[in-house]
Amino acid sequence: SKSPIRVAVTGAAGQITYSLLFRIASGAMFGPDQPVILQLIEVPVEKAMKALEGVAMELDDCAFPLLKGMVLTDDPRVGFKDANWSLLVGAKPRGPGMERADLLKDNGKIFISQGKIIDEVAAEDARVAVVGNPANTNCMIAASQAKRLPAERFTAMVRLDQNRAQAQLAKKAGVDLTTVKNIFIYGNHSPTMFPAFGHATIGGKPATEVITDSAWLQGPYCETVGKRGAAIIAARGLSSAASAANALIDHVRDLTTPGAIHSIAVKSNGLYGFDASVWAGMPVRTTTPGSYEVITGYTMDDFAKSKIAATNKELVEERAAVADML
């Protein structure tokens, strides 16, 4: 039988993790034969650590056969020690009246420190997935601190956007969503992101031949996917949590499944018109567990190019806002 892998999770007493941790422990992320040790990291605040104890009690009470241990800590050095995967979910939310630049800087401090510590203490094969917003830029910041780990090990999540896009296209076409394939998210996890439909297929045919209403694709479709997070907040009074947790399960599971084709945010290296040093959503193919290659060669029409330019601009501005910290 396999030896356990160590999975560090920040924000472990938060909303998303309350949906996430139970599924990791059940085998949904790493497979039904892969034991895990959860290293749960929260802030050094009594209320947070108390809530974390409660979550750990519930994990105990599930009697998950694959859960071989838990570490509860407010010390990132302990939490990231020997971690094979570090899932960075915790972040500082935007407070009332807070400027975007301040949000970027406050989170920048967190991700600089976590990036450094992961680089120092995590496992040889360490992989990092960032969910906490602004996810792309937080990921770029964490990666900037790594001396040992290559930048490719740091990915940010755009899978929730991909899943949202898939569901919207299936609904419009009136088909089962499993027939909708090759939907990729380009750029930032923010309303500027481009949920590309030009290379998507529905039942093996180009999506644009099945959904011929190009005004819908360019307008309401992109808008619905881009503003879905805000729509969930308006409806639920809380931000998306179960769907975000589910997307992270998909992100990591596909990233550990050779041959899987999916969207993740990675260092752009200048592909698809993105600035070389930003982390942008891209289509990738998983090569070996935890590694991937960007799928190149998709051609972009003028509409796609303008969408990519807009989301790239936002990523470049975010990078500029934290440049003095890197």
Ligand code: NAI
């Ligand atoms: P939440 O506020 O319920 O939980 C966040 C938790 O993180 C809190 O318990 C907090 O104490 C903890 N935390 C904050 N700073 C930390 C640090 N330095 N180390 C360890 N823990 C820390 O928030 P929720 O709803 O779980 O969302 C978490 C993040 O995920 C937010 O930034 C949110 O914007 C983002 N998000 C990203 C999505 C994506 O698609 N990339 C989708 C949905 C949410």
